[in-house]
Amino acid sequence: MILHKENHKKDKEINPLIGILLFLISIVLMLISGPIGFIFAFLKLLFTKGIKGIGGYALQLAISIDQLGNVLMQHLFNSIWIKNNGYQFGNRDETISSAIGKNKELGTLTNFGKVIDKLLDLIDPNHSLNSIDYYIQPTD
Template identity: 55%
Template structure:
């Protein structure tokens, strides 16, 4: 399924009760199954790829959490970190760093957004530029 059809599914009218129910089910499943999956994955990667495999495992988790943050915090990040006409946060397949990088290229970061970019780029030089996902287009 391509990105456009995923976005169309997300934007279709959804019954609020179904949306809330699926959200609650996902939270319960996440809380109850994640510790088991994490421990299994940790030891699997530790023994099959040693430290290199373990580093990749943690990076995959970090990217997934970052994508979740991009969706959950999209409204406040759009308000605080970018200018009105900037590339919007909120695409479920994109990281916060990718959106920051796109806005840095377009010079649409707010002052606060520029501060966040400078912090990230101090930790990892050119982080937001290197994080840009050119295959994801704005959902708005």
């Protein structure tokens, strides 16, 4: 029987101390190398692709930060933005807006979640529904 890498990772038990250590290392590396990488990318794109290149890079960063927010804030969002049977926040490959949109479709947003959705609609009409990523599989 052939196991896919993703399924194999789920079966392997992870030492919680390793997770904490890797988290701390990733924070330190980001704080040290992140500003250097950002300035380098900004200047390179400015001189090779102009403002369009910077805009595309900014969008990539925004999506990545949004995905981080989905993981970081999952417990809070699951408690206050959705009903008990709602689509869960926390998938590392999904944006917050995609999860809001899925809950909007399911009718599982709480009143507070509906307010957040309306605020997003003021900035970008139908933002959460247009942001749904149907290729993201729910996590356990």
